[in-house]
Amino acid sequence: MLTPEDTARLAAANITRAYPNFPAHLVTSPTEDTRPDTLHPAFYGAYDWHSSVHMHWLLLRTDPAPHADLLDRHLTPANLTEEAAYLLAHPGFERPYGWAWLLALAAECRGTRWEAACAPAVDAVERLLAAWLPKATYPVRHGIHTNSAFALGLVLDTGERAGLSQATLGAVRERLRTWFADDHDAPAHWEPSGQDFLSPALSEADAMRRVLGAEEFGAWLDRFLPALRTGAPCPLLDVPVVSDHADPQIGHLLGLALSRAAALRSLADALPDGPARIRLGEAADAHLAAGLPAVDRGDFTTDHWLATFAELAAPR
Numbered sequence: 001m002l003t004p005e006d007t008a009r010l011a012a013a014n015i016t017r018a019y020p021n022f023p024a025h026l027v028t029s030p031t032e033d034t035r036p037d038t039l040h041p042a043f044y045g046a047y048d049w050h051s052s053v054h055m056h057w058l059l060l061r062t063d064p065a066p067h068a069d070l071l072d073r074h075l076t077p078a079n080l081t082e083e084a085a086y087l088l089a090h091p092g093f094e095r096p097y098g099w100a101w102l103l104a105l106a107a108e109c110r111g112t113r114w115e116a117a118c119a120p121a122v123d124a125v126e127r128l129l130a131a132w133l134p135k136a137t138y139p140v141r142h143g144i145h146t147n148s149a150f151a152l153g154l155v156l157d158t159g160e161r162a163g164l165s166q167a168t169l170g171a172v173r174e175r176l177r178t179w180f181a182d183d184h185d186a187p188a189h190w191e192p193s194g195q196d197f198l199s200p201a202l203s204e205a206d207a208m209r210r211v212l213g214a215e216e217f218g219a220w221l222d223r224f225l226p227a228l229r230t231g232a233p234c235p236l237l238d239v240p241v242v243s244d245h246a247d248p249q250i251g252h253l254l255g256l257a258l259s260r261a262a263a264l265r266s267l268a269d270a271l272p273d274g275p276a277r278i279r280l281g282e283a284a285d286a287h288l289a290a291g292l293p294a295v296d297r298g299d300f301t302t303d304h305w306l307a308t309f310a311e312l313a314a315p316r
Contacts (some may be wrong), residue, residue, distance in 0.1 A: 002296055007307055008063035010296055011055045012070055014046040014304050020094045022048045024093065039086065042079040050098040050145065053105055054308045060108040075114040084124035096151035099125045102141055103155055106162035107152075122163045129155070129164075133171050140178040141204075143196030143256070150198050152176055153207040173211045180204055184223040188236045197255030199308070201225065202236055202263040208295055209270045217270060228276040236260070237283035239290045248301045257291035258309035260284075265315065288313050 002010070021036045021044070036044035043052035056074065059067055079258040087093060088101075100126055106118035139148035146201045152172050159169050205224060209217055227234040240260075261284045268280035294302055295310045 001292055002310075004062040005066075006296070007311070008059050008067060010303065010307055011059035011062070012067045014055045015052050015059070015074065015275075016069050016070065017045045017047075017304075020047060020300070024048060028089075028278055040083060042074045042076075042083050043230040048273040048302070050094055050101055051305045051308075053098060053101045054305070057105040058100060058106050058311055060105070060310050061110070062077075062111075065158035071114060072176065075109065075117050076099050076122070077117045080117050081120045084120040087121075087124045087128060091131065093250075095128070095132060095146075096148065099128060100151040100154035100158075103162040103164065104158040107158035110161050112227075117208055119163065126164055126168050129172070129310060133175050136175060141200045143191070143193055143198045143200050143203075144252070146205055147198050147200065148179065149176070149200075149203040149207040153203065153210055156207075158208045176207050176211050180208055183218070185226065186224050188225065188227065188234055192240050192253060192256055195252045196240075197252040198259050199236060199256065199263065202267070204262055206263040209267060214270065219273070221267070221271075227277065231275060231279075234279075237264075237279060239286050242294075244298070245294060246299055252290055254294045254302060255306055255309050257287045258306070258313045261287035261291065262309070265313070284313075288315075 018036045023034060023036060023039060023304055025034055025039055033039075033136065039172055040049055040052070043049050043056070046052040046055045056071070056239055059071070060178055064071060085097075102121050106115075107124045109115045109118050136148070140146045152175065155164070155172050159172070160166075175313065186204070188201055191201060195283065197204070201224075205221060208224075222229045225234065226232075226237070240256050242250060242253045242257075244250045245254065264280045264284035264287065268277045268284060271277040271280070291306075292310055295307045298301060
């Protein structure tokens with residue numbers, strides 16, 4: 001397992017590595033300058049924009065002091081104003097996964113010398129959420145970046161500290177209730193898909209944990225995943241098989257092990273003592289043990305993002 005110092009060095013190496021790069025930018029002119037650091041002066045590294053954002057978050061979470069000069073160069077008011085302007089000009093870009101990670105980063109900057117620089121980015125995400133939530137009639141349930149439940153759960157965890165208004169946080173809670181309150185009998189046997197790094201069912205359950213009271217959530221979870229109550233087999237508790245760690249898409253399943261570990265532990269902590277809580281906790285431990293060895297293998301396909309999910313999954 002990486003030490004905080006090792007994790008910080010890994011994060012710093014990623015956020016300063018501009019290539020290889022997957023910009024996800026729509027080119028509209030043959031003369032457009034699409035170099036990563038032109039499009040994104042703060043978040044040009046770590047292969048793609050969202051990975052750069054959450055690697056900055058990881059650096060701040062672990063051991064930022066030795067890398068303060070790097071953060072000073074990246075997290076400037078000018079750079080984050082430009083990043084905010086890009087988001088507002090491209091409202092579908094990184095929706096909602098990257099938005100949520102940007103709020104998580106701003107929350108981690110709270111109380112540091114980089115806090116004020118984050119304000120334009122937080123304002124941009126708030127405006128984007130306000131425009132998107134009312135028209136988001138249906139959730140996205142895929143087990144990849146566009147998953148609605150994972151992102152909005154992260155917004156609820158970090159949004160207040162980042163500076164979101166209570167009105168926006170209330171709108172997030174209401175949208176989650178609208179999407180998911182009536183769900184039942186989740187098709188757990190459909191998981192995982194071949195390139196998931198998130199569990200659609202567990203991401204949804206973990207999001208609802210954040211918006212329902214303890215008794216209401218327990219009743220909801222019984223309806224949504226009845227196998228937890230009955231003791232029946234549940235594929236969500238089984239560690240995913242990863243046949244090729246170096247394949248970028250199959251390798252997503254390594255992240256699935258870690259994101260499941262985080263969700264399973266959170267769900268266990270939300271339940272009273274009993275068999276369901278024990279099953280969830282044991283499954284969380286097994287998933288974490290399976291995912292951790294892959295965090296720093298010297299392979300860029302996983303090294304540019306996986307440590308972030310190891311941090312989310314770490315027992316508190």
